[in-house]
Amino acid sequence: MAVLLGTALIAGQPDMAAARGAPESFADLAEQISPAVVNITTSAVVAASTEDGPMVPEGSPFEDFFKDFQNPNGEPEAHRSEALGSGFVISEDGYIVTNNHVIEGADEIQVEFFSGEKLDAKLVGTDPKTDIALLKVDSDTPLPFVKFGNSDLMRTGDWVVAMGNPLGQGFSVSAGIVSARNRALSGTYDDYLQTDAAINRGNSGGPLFNMDGQVVGVNTAILSPNGGSIGIGFSMASNVVSKVVDQLKQYGETRRGWLGVRIQDVTPDVAEAMGLADAMGALVTDVPDGPAKDAGMLSGDVITSFNGSEIKDVRDLTRRVADAPIGEGVQVVVLREGKSETLSVTLGRREEAEAVPAAAKPEAVEKEAEVLGLTLAPVTEEMRDQLKLPVGTEGLVVSKVDPVSEAFTKGMRQGDVITEAGQQAITSISDLNKRIEEAKEAGRKSILLLVRRDGDPRFVALSLS
Missing domain, CATH: 2.40.10.10 (Trypsin-like serine proteases)
Incomplete structure (x- = not known):
């Protein structure tokens, strides 16, 4: 083990954890851990590119010469490519962890141990989302491993x-x-x-x-x-x-929990527009068919707690949901219209849900009126077909965004569809103007818009001044 030179406590703060001093040497630690660390060599057949080789003008008398020189048959040839990486043994029976990108596409994987011994490895499973892969080797003797x-x-x-x-x-x-x-x-x-x-x-x-x-x-x-x-x-x-x-x-694969909502962070301007005290939690922008919808969750809910843990932001919620057990009920606390509600949600499996295809991309439409730096037009039956929107979609289509407006700065673009303003459905320009006046009368500095793009919703808070 590395030598511990001493510990120190900051005066007046006795509850702080002791801090380790700089080690005199890392040699003892390196000697302890090195037998469990491995080098990984992978190989795979790579298709040849027709663009490889010398560049000559089309029609040049040298063109055929170079083709014949590279390959007598005139066809590009595949070749075997090797890559190197590292890994470490986590069990005496030969399980090894490495990165997915180290072994991705490989048809042969060889592991070299610190002792010089080499063993062929088989792939157990991969997780591209965290770039982790698990390998397995067969050894006649127990292998040194780390925890x-x-x-x-x-x-x-x-x-x-x-x-x-x-x-x-x-x-x-x-x-x-x-x-x-x-x-x-x-x-x-x-x-x-x-x-x-x-x-x-x-x-x-x-x-x-x-x-x-x-x-x-x-x-x-x-x-x-x-x-x-x-x-x-x-x-x-x-x-x-x-x-x-x-x-x-x-x-042999990952099995992550799935809540079935689209979410975004609660930014300070969104919190102000919703009348929230703190910019915390995960704001629900859409609730498609799935576990959350079955449990009664609604667009506009702010998830503040999941399975007993406070939720800080989208990243926090995403990780906690992924780690939660599939098929079991969890308690989810949401803030809805200023009041807390507790929902019981039975989680699904994310990998299965991600197989659902994305919605078609909307196209540009004609303008009708300008509000908040946006040129808007109500969705009509013809526009639904033109924009490939779901049947029954209502709201305002953005045909133009003023490039110097706040709306442009916050990412709004041509083809976006506004379906709610002030957390109420809108179908016309007058609806939007009415929601703006109501927000002003309530003392709000901004209004919250629910915007859909490519089938994905998000909330955008625009200033009213």
Whole structure:
């Protein structure tokens, strides 16, 4: 284990956790964990590109020459491509965790252990949403392995160690600190630890360890202008990874909970428009057929609590729903018209729900009147067909957005359909103007619009001044 130089408490704050000093050396820790870290080599057949090779003018006498030189038959040839990555053993019977992008598309996967032994691995399952893959090797002897730690206990400034196969150079250790927590890149379930421990190409899928030799992250991505480490690396938090791995091991796939709502964050302007005290929770923009609709949830509800836990924002709710058990009832607290209501929702499975195709994209329409920087026209029967809107859709279609208006700044565009204003249905320009006057009379500084685009709804708060 790494040497602990000492602990310190800040004077006057006896309840703060003890802080570890800088280790004298990481050698003991590296020796302890290295037998469970592996290098991964994958190979796959890649179709040849017809654009490969020298470029010559069309019709040139050299054109046929180069084609024949590349391939006597004149046809592009496929070739085998190899890729490198890292991983780590999580059980003595040979389960190995790595990144999905390390093994994606591979038809052969080979694992090299610190001892030099090489074994062929089979793919158990993958989760592209968190970029995690689970492999399995068969070994005649029990394999050394490492355990997951609790990533939620990691603090900004804690020491961490990364290990893997950077740039294909073989087993390598780098050390640093947790630079930040709860980072999101582009995925729905992102929860990354940011670290300045050197992570390079080939480190993907390798472990990030705490000072107790527990895995607190899976090294996944770097932020770099040149492809090399500049001290900004991202490791998927172990508390996310361990749940995914358990499902992949049990089912060969993920099984996430599904609430069946479209949601958005409650921003300060939306909170003001709705008369909310705090900009917290997840605002429901649409409730299609599914578990939430069956439980009585409505568009405009603000979800403040899920299964006993307070909801801070959309990301918080999404992760909690995903981790909740499928087919079991959970208590969901919503704020509706200033009052709290508790609904019992039996969750479905997200993977099955995502198979539903998206709605068609609306097209532009003729203008009729301008309000709040928007040129609007009521939806007619002809427009429903033209815009490919669902039968019975009512509201106002946006045919133009003033580029210097607040509406444009907040993302409203031609083809959007406004179906509600002030959380009431509208079918005409006069309806919208009436809702605006009511909001002004109530002392509101903005009005909340429910806007649909490509079948997806969202709330937009526009200023009335």
